Amino acid sequence: MSQDLLSRLLDEREWLMADGATGTNLFNMGLSSGEPPEFWNTDQPDNIRSLYRSAVNAGSDIFLTNSFGGNAARLKLHNAQVRVRELNRVAADLGREIADAAGRPVVVAGSVGPTGEIFQPMGTMTHDLAVEIFQEQAEALKEGGADVLWIETMSAFEEYAAAAEAATRAGMPWCGTMSFDTAGRTMMGITSAGLAGMVEKLPAPPIAFGANCGVGASDLMRTVLGFETTGTSRPIIAKGNAGIPKYHEGHIHYDGTPELMAEYAVLARDAGVRIIGGCCGTMPDHLAAMRRALESRPKGDKPTPEDIQAKLGAFSSASDGTGDTSGDPKRERRGRRG
């Protein structure tokens, strides 16, 4: 079996650069808040082509398709659950067109975001239903020509695993990242080391795993160090936000500068991250600065948490949640029943 493009590029190069923001870029093109960005795949295809092209022109080796909310559970909000196949196929198809015209190998990564539902027993989502929902999306992205499935911004491991199973069923290689935005953990309490351990137990582990979004570049780098404490040899992905969202003159603006994101990219590479990109707020200028820095600055020592805070700013919480005490109540407990 021939090797997939992403695995081949990872074998050939020390690092690959992924893309930046989807939502932030589309807002700047006039997408209005509350509207599903996926509709633009068919309604405004030229804008989506521009989005993809801007990442390629800024030096990205990988870009994500405009299909983050393209699963049936999300599209149902807009009464578009019957359009899953169409919207995802077109998202990947437009991506294929731009990647094939790039003049160098560029990976089209089919973005798969969370359903927004909570799994049983706390919520109503089941494993089987989630696999079915993700499989429909995965097959459409494959049909449109995506090279790899890119599962992102997950917070529950059950959902991450369901999306992974769907990728395998659809016959797609996959990568998967979670969002560590709550005192160093995901919203559902997963730690960085926890994810690194759990991916190895999946029946078909990912090509690469990592972190995206969350709370700025500094926290994201701390998460990367957390992955590495497990001694994992699997390629790590870092896609951090360009700072913190600020509301400015009618639109959302992220306070991270291109210089800061360039610093972050170099730190990520020095920390051993193989796939480096941005997330919310990361615009073409940020990507171009990251690419320049990655190519021009010599490799340094692996950064310490102190180096990260000195260069990217303070962490959002004292602990990254991987310590032994976390998760235990601070107070004296009475008898536990049940």
Place this chain on the structure above:
Amino acid sequence: MADDDEIILSELSDDELVLQMHDDLYDGLKEEIEEGVNILIARGWAPYDALTKALVAGMTIVGADFRDGILFVPEVLLAANAMKGGMAILKPLLIATGAPRMGKMVIGTVKGDIHDIGKNLVGMMMEGAGFEVKDLGINNSVEKYLDALEAEKPDILGMSALLTTTMPYMKVVIDTMKEKGMRDDYIVLVGGAPLNEEFSKAIGADAYCRDAAVAVETAKAFVSRKHNRPNA
């Protein structure tokens, strides 16, 4: 667990029972909470006291540990579910006994956003604190918010968003309220993971609430201020 360790709720003194209920809420034990509430009522407790001293005080501990990154969403959802069990018993009793009402809130997640965990927690904690809550669910358009304000005449409008792509919609709602000259009739509270204080100020909300516990404190403070206004 060995039988010796089993705690019989009905054998505990009032004080011990209340502390045990705090623990059981923390552990998300719904049946035990329901049993505890029934015992307190049978012992002649006022429904309002059972609510505040057992349930709200217990959820305050849960809220604080959630805020401090000790508990995460799964544990908090279980605790909230247990609280809901107790509330179901207390609600008719609270109404029958004319327990003090803090005020009324309409709450909902904005258009395009499906996430409702945080919003549900806020709703539940607000109910626990004595507020009447009308939950509009997820994916609310500006029209749905305004219709609910007309119909419910609440003191507070609460809006939630979890996505950076949907948070600007809060401003759409607030701007529409301004256009219609009704913005100042309501206390507008906003919350959600990507938000911050600065954002809430910029869009014209009254306050940003970083978690459900803060939402309750903020709501109480604003409502008491509103009630103290001379012409209110």
